[in-house]
Amino acid sequence: MRLNDLDERIVHALAEDARRSFADIGQEVGLSAPAVKRRVDRLRADGAITGFTVRVDPAALGWETEGFIEIYCRRNTSPEAIHRGLSRYPEVASASTVTGEADALVQVFASDMRHFERVLERIAGEPFVERTKSVLVLSPLLRRYGSGAPR
């Protein structure tokens, strides 16, 4: 799908502050509050906007330990099953199915090594998980668009 100029400016405004009022955004882009809302509703319905989220500083939240867990699933595990299984963990920041040997790559934030280990063990114990392989982040070099989508 293609965004027009007005939509792009609205998305840009929301990207900077997703809690700005529609009236406020409307003033910036030259529309009334209802007009902005209608466009945002349409963008959500079309799937261009998938949601609104909070930008957090992991360290400030006490999540000092970051790592990636590669998951090797049992045969015939659906992506939906993986999603269901992983979405219960608040420590999971992102997850994707990937090409290559592993089936999924999961990004995890934990308060410390003990916490990370505990999460790893619980995920490894999920019924759809055959085995895991994990790497710890030593130091984040770049976090341009974060773990989310780029703008």
Add this chain to the structure above:
Amino acid sequence: MRLNDLDERIVHALAEDARRSFADIGQEVGLSAPAVKRRVDRLRADGAITGFTVRVDPAALGWETEGFIEIYCRRNTSPEAIHRGLSRYPEVASASTVTGEADALVQVFASDMRHFERVLERIAGEPFVERTKSVLVLSPLLRRYGSGAPR
């Protein structure tokens, strides 16, 4: 700083939908709306919450192809050198040094496979890079938090 269980549940609720009302979140965590707002204000002031943003479908913005590149560096490559080398690529969304066999894990968004391949080749040709190993994202299952502050 340390945040308690209540703060964490509030952040989690906002991560799922940053435009939910404070009253709504309050019901979930067992607090009144003003109490939730006070905590959110404090989390913002402390830098734990750095803002609110919109989650956009990368495809809608023309970023159809996502992948991770593991970088194996030459001996004696500093994290700073990796950072300098990678920060010139707008396609690089995040990068970290990691434990394990590879030295760094790099997240890349590209417009399509050809674009991704071009970026991969250019990164592989960097003087500090010995070899690379990459996986493509088949489908993103979960994308919970927005970006933290770049460090």
Add this chain to the structure above:
DNA sequence: TATGAAAACATCCAACG
């Protein structure tokens, strides 16, 4: 099909207990 005006409704937030 998209917009603005207006009204009904919900939410926010500063002051107070």
Add this chain to the structure above:
DNA sequence: CGTTGGATGTTTTCATA
């Protein structure tokens, strides 16, 4: 931290181009 009430924001309805 909860409650209150005036201010502000949201969302539906309706008329218009």
